[in-house]
Amino acid sequence: MLAKVQIAVDTGGTFSDFTYFDVAGDLHSFKVPSTPESPEKAVINGLRKIIESGVVADDVEIFIHGTTVGTNTLLQEHGGRTALLITEGFDAVYEVQEQARPYGSEIFNLKYQRPKLLVDRSDVVEIPERIGSQGEVVRGLDLAEARKRIEALKGQDIEAIAICFLFSFINSDHEKAVQAIVEEVLPGIPVTLSSGICPFIREYYRLSTTVINAYLTPKMDRYLSGLDNEMSGLGIKTNKRYVMQSNGGVASISNTARRPVSTLMSGLAGGVMASLKILEQAGISSGISFDMGGTSCDVAVSEGRSAEIRDRFEIDGRHICLPSVQVETLSAGGGTLAWVDDLSQLHVGPESAGAVPGPVAYGRGGDTPTVTDCNVALGYLGNRAEVAEHLTLDVSAAKAAISEKLAIPLDLDEATAALGVLKVIDIKMSEAIRALATSKGLDLRDFTLVSFGGAGPLHSSRIMRELNLKQVLVPAMPGVTSALGLLEADVRHEFIRTRPNALNDLQPSDFSQTLGKLRAEAIAQLSVDGFSEEQMRMEMQLDLRYQGQGYELSVDVEMDTIDVAYIRKQFDAIHAKKFGHAALTQPVELMAYRVIGIGVTERKNSAFNKGPLNSSEASQAIIREAVFDVDGVPTKFELPVWQRTDLSQGSNYDGPLVIEQADTTTLIVPGQYVFIDDFGNLIVRETD
C-alpha cells in the first residue's frame, strides 16, 4: 500500500510544530501557538489548517503526536485524586521511597523536602495478602476484607486506583483479583496494576510508576479521547493515530490513554530520534543530539543507530521505571540570566528569565541581561523573521543592560562582558557534555554535534571548538526537528517478564519458552494495531547483572542461538565496554526477559532529505558589525549575514558568518567554515 498523507505534531510550551507529507510526497512544516489551557485546540487548529490548504482528510494515513500533557500534569500536580492499594503492613514502601536525598547540593539543605505524595496517607488502602519471592502465596488474599476496605472508598471522589503488591511481577493473581473487586465496587474508575504497567523487581520504583500512571490517567484519557473525537469530526478516518512514547517508539491513542506514564519523555524522545535519523542518513555513527531552547538544553549521546535506553529516570524527584531514551537536560538556554553578586563575582545561570519577562531585548519587562541579550549585543542575532512577527529586538536596551548590570560592576568594557557570559555558558554546557561522555566511556573526538532548537546553532560552533569535536551538523529545519523525528517513528511495544535466576541454572528451553510467550504477545498486539507479519520486527533481550549489582544490562539474543556460555560472554563484553571491566568469575543473574515488538511504517520519503535549498535568484549577504574574541581581545568584524536559502551547494563559506532562516540562526566563528551536504544539512568544521 502506498503511503498517503502523514502528519506529525509536537506540542511545545509556546508553539506546536506541525510537519507533514502531502499526497505528492512533499514535506511541509508550520507552527501554531500552543493552547496550554486546552492543549487539543492547538492540535485541531493545525489539522484544520492542513485541511484548508487542500489536503483531503480522508487521505490522512498516519497521525503522530508528541505531547507534554502528561509531563505538565505531573509537574503541576494537577492529576486525578488517586487511591493506592498495597500489601498490608508495607505502607513505608511508598513514604520512605529511596530513603536518600538526591546527590549534590540537597545534602546540605536542612529544609530538604521530597516532592508531595501524589496519594494522601488517608487514600492508601492496605490489603491483607502476601506473595513470596518465588511467586508462592505466603498469605492468602482475604477477599471479604479487601472488598470491605475498597467499599470504604465509595463516595470519596476517587478518580483513579493504583494497585501495587509485593512480588506481583512474578505472580499477579492477587492484583488481578483485587482489580476485579474494584471494577465491581467502583465501576468506571480507571485501575492501574503494577504487574501490567511495569512488571519489574524493586517494589518502590514499580509502585511509584504505578501511582504516577494512575494519577495521570483521568486527565490523559480526557485529553486523548477529546482529540480523537475532534479528529474524526474533521473527517480524518485513519485509526493509525499515535502518540510518541518515552522509549522513542509510538503507540496508539487508545493504548496511550491507559499508559500515560509512558509519555513522560515524549517531547524529548522526538528530538533524539530525529538526531539519530539525520546521522544515519548522513552515514555518521557517533553523534551528540544538542537541542538548546529558551530555558534548557537537552543533550543525548549516541554511538551507532539506536538511542541509548535507560530503565529508570526521574522527573522532579519522582521515580519512573520504564524504558526511556537517555537525555540529559541542562539549565542553559537563551533566557539564562547573567548577574554580578555583592562580591563582584559573575554568575551565569542556572536561573532563567523564562518566556516572561524574557531577555531584555524582547522588551517584555526583562531587565537582567540574558545569554540571548549577549548574542544580540555582539551582533550575532539579528531580527529573524519569526522573532520579527512578534517583536522587534531592542539592541540598545540589551547593550545598556549588559553595560549597567555586568560591565560596570566588573570594570570591563561591554563587549568583553558579553563575550564572557557566552564563554561561561558554553564552558558549562561543554563540561556537562564531557561528563556525560565520560560516564559512558566515549572519546568525543570523532563525534558530530547535531544542533537544533531555537538557540542551539548559535552556540554549537564554539562548543565544537571547546570539545574538539569533528563537526557541527545543523539540519535543514532546525526549529521543527523534533516534529520531524516523530514523522519517522515506528510503533514499539515492550513485553517484559521478570524471573530472577542464576544464569547457570537455566536451560535453553527456559529461554525459548519465556521469550516465545512474550513474542506471541507482541505479535498479537501488533496485529491489533493493524500490522502484517512482514511489517513486524522483533528484538529480544535478556536483562542480566553480576550478583549483587543494583541494575541490569540488556543483552540482545536470537531465539535459535541461545546458550548460556554465549550469553555470559556477551554480557561480560558489554559490561567491559560500558564500565571498563568485566568480572569474569562473578556469578551472573538473569533478572528479566524482554521482547520488543516493532511495527514498521512505510515512509513516503525521508523527512530529513531536503536536498539543497537554493533560491532562484543569486543573492548577496548583507553585512552587520559583530564582535568576536581573538586571543582574548574583543575584535570587530564585518559579519556577512546569509539567508539559508541563498547558500549554494558545493561552496565553502569561511567564518565568521551567520546563516539566518525562519526558525534559527547559525553562527560560524572566525577560523571555521561551513558547507551544505547532500541532504541539505549545514556542516561546520574548523578550517585548519
Added chain:
Amino acid sequence: MVDSITEEILNASLAGVVKQMQEALFRTGFSTIIRESHDASCAVLTPDGRVASQHIVLPLHLGVFPVSVRAIIEAYGPTGIEPGDAFLINHPYIGGSPHAPDMCVIVPVFIDRNLSFFVASIAHKSDIGGPVPGSCSGKATDIYSEGMHFPAIRFVQNGVVSVEVESIIRTNSRTPDLVMGDIRGQLGCCHVGSGRLQELSAKYGYRKLVDAIEQRIVAVKKIIHSEISLWPDHEAVGDRLMDDDGIIIGVPIKVAVVVKKQGSNLSFDFSETADQAKGPINIRPSLVRAACAYTVIASIGRSITVNQGILDAFDVITRPGSLLEPELPAPMNTYNPTVHAVINAGLDALGQIAPSSRRADGSDSRSLIFGFQRKKNAPGSAISYEIFAGGSGATAETPGLPGCHVNQTNGRITPIEILETEYPLRIRQFSVLKETGGKGSSQGGDAFRREYESLTNGTQFSIRSSRHQIAPRGVSGGEDGRPGQAILNPGSEQRELASREINIPLDAGDIVRLDTPSGGGCGQVFNMQQKTAEA
C-alpha cells in the same frame, strides 16, 4: 590576577574536571560501593595540599584530601615526588581517612617539569582485612583490629604499579579483586584529571589557572565571612549524647561545642567533649572540620564553589586525647554516629546565633547485617548489609520526613524484593509508625518498623545502631523524637537488643524487629485552650 570572567571560566572548567573524574570513577569502579552507593569523591589540590576544586558526593570527604596530600608531601618531600608516581594512603592518624576502608589515591601533576597540582580520589573498599568481613568491627578497641593501614606510600613509580604493594593488598583482603579493581578505577580517574589540567594549562596558561584558583579560594572565604557577618555576635553552647561506645554499654558519651561568632569570625571549640572512647567511635580532627563545614554550608544557604576557602573560613579547636582528637591506637571504624553528633551539636549552637541553622535532630543512621551459610561447597558466606535512616528533623518552615537521611549519611534503602530474592529472609512488615515524629508547630518525621524473619538456621545477625537510649532532640520548643528499638522475637520471650551487638545466632522462624527513631519537632505546639485563656 585574572579578571572575574576568566576566574569564572576557569573555575567552571575545574568543576567540570572533578565532575569528569567522578564520572570516570563511577563508571570504572569495580565494586557496587562505588558504582551504586557512590561512596567515593574526587578533588584537585594545589601543590601544597589545599583543595582547588572538589565534587562533593559525601560531605565528609571535604576534610580528607588536604591532610592526606600533606602527609604525602611530608613523607617524600617536594623533591621526592616524581612524574609517573601515584600514592596510596588510608591511615586515619597519618592521613585524613575516616577509617581504613576509605583509601585515598593521590597523583601529582607536573606542568613544565614542576609539581603543579595533585589530583586525588577517595573510595570506600569492600574489605581491607582485619577480624571481621568489611573491616569494621563494632568491638574493636584499637586500630590494629580495623584492617590494614597504609601510611603515605608510593605504589606507582614511572607509571608502573608496584607488584609488592599489590600482592600485600591481595593477600590481606577478603575481596582482593574488588579492592584492586577499585584502586585501578581510582588511578584511572586521577589520570583523567591530570590530563585535563595539562590541557587547561596549555590553553589558558598555568599562571592564570593558579590565579583563578587562588582568587576563588579567597572569594569563597569572603562569601562565607560576609554571610557570617550578618549574624549577631554571640557565644552559644551545643551538645549531644551518644548511647555508648559499644564496649562499655549504657554509658552515654558526650560531644560538646562552644560556638563563638564575632564579626566575620566563627569558631567551634570542642574542648569539653568526652575523652577518647574505648570503642570504635573516635574521629580525627579532619573529620571534625568537615562536619563543621557541613553546618556552615548548610547555614549560609548560598551556593558556593567547593574549595579550600570553605575549610579555612572558620576555626576548630579540639582537645588532644579527646573523642575528636584521639591518640593512637584509639579505634574509629564506626565514625558515623559521632559525626552526626558533631553536626547536631554544631547546628544546636549555631541555631542560637543564626535562625537559618535551626533544625531538630533526625534519627542519624544504623545498619543491620545478616550473614548466611552458603550452599554446600560454596566458599565464604553471603552477607546482607543494610543502612537505615529514620525520621528526619523539622525546621520552622518544613516538617521532618518519614525515613529520610540527614547530615552526612545518604545510603539508599535495599528493596525488599531484592533482599528476599537473594537471601533466606522474609520481611514481615515495613510500615510507617504514624504520628511518632516529635510534636511541634512543624512535626518531626515519622519512624518506621522493619521486621525480619530468618528462613534458615545458622543465620548470624549483627546490629550497629544508635539513639536507642538518647532521643533525637526537638528545637525551638518542639518535642523530641522517639528513640529507636530493636527486639529479638517480639512477644512473650522477647529480648531487647542493645544498639550494638554482634553475631547473634538466628534459627528459622526467629524474628528481628527494628523500630527506627523518629525525628524531632520544631516550635511549640499551638495550644488553643491556652490561647483562649490568655485572651
